[in-house]
Amino acid sequence: MTLQQATSPVRIEPVVSQEHTRHLLAHGYAVVDALWTSAFAQSLAVEAERLIRRAVPAHQVKGPPPQATAAEAPLLSWLQFALLPTARALTGQVLVPICGWYNFYPVNDGIWLHVDVDDSDLVILATALGEVGPLHLHPQLQGLNQAELDVVYEAPSWNDTSGTPVAYPPLGIVAHRGRMVPHHRPGRPVRSPSAVAALHFKSIW
Ligand SMILES: [Fe+2]
DSSP states (O other): OOHHHTTTTTTOOOOOHHHHHHHHHHHEEEOOOOOSHHHHHHHHHHHHHHHHHHHHOOOSSSSSOOOEEEOOOOHHHHHHHHHHHHHHHOOOOOOEEEEEEEEEESSBBOOOEOOTTTTTTTEEEEEEEEEEOEEEEEEGGGGHHHHHHHHHSSSSOOTTTTTTEEEOTTEEEEEEETTSOOOOEEEOSSSOOEEEEEEEEEOOO
């Protein structure tokens, strides 16, 4: 399938309601489903599967999972630009794409408690391959830096099931203020190698 054939079914116009924008404002995230077709989801899975083959299982507790950047993934790169109107409609900000990658979970879908890269004002997350569990958001920990979050995460009192679980919709996105709202995913074995698309945007003002 060519890139043009793969991308043509995606709805690139904003499909964002006032409810979505209010939810993002109040809770730091919004779920927008039905943005693309199952055929496009399949094309994304094919690209992610091609790149995940070289990814090694992540053994570290902290730090990002194995990744491939959008520079290596033409469909992912296209998707980031296609979602720009949606990102702008959700936030009311003049956002620009800054970086994007696949996060690979070949064995386990856990990710440590963290906040996103400094430049990111919004991250758009979507299942690209397989299936991962919900992301757990911790708005009550907002304002802590990464070193402070590490202390919370490594303390004996840490509850790995804590936080607000947010599931990725099958044909859409979770838009998330990941630099502001700390988040983690409790680790569980994946049924098959899985990948999440993470697309970051920055406000130009
Ligand atoms: Fe993150």
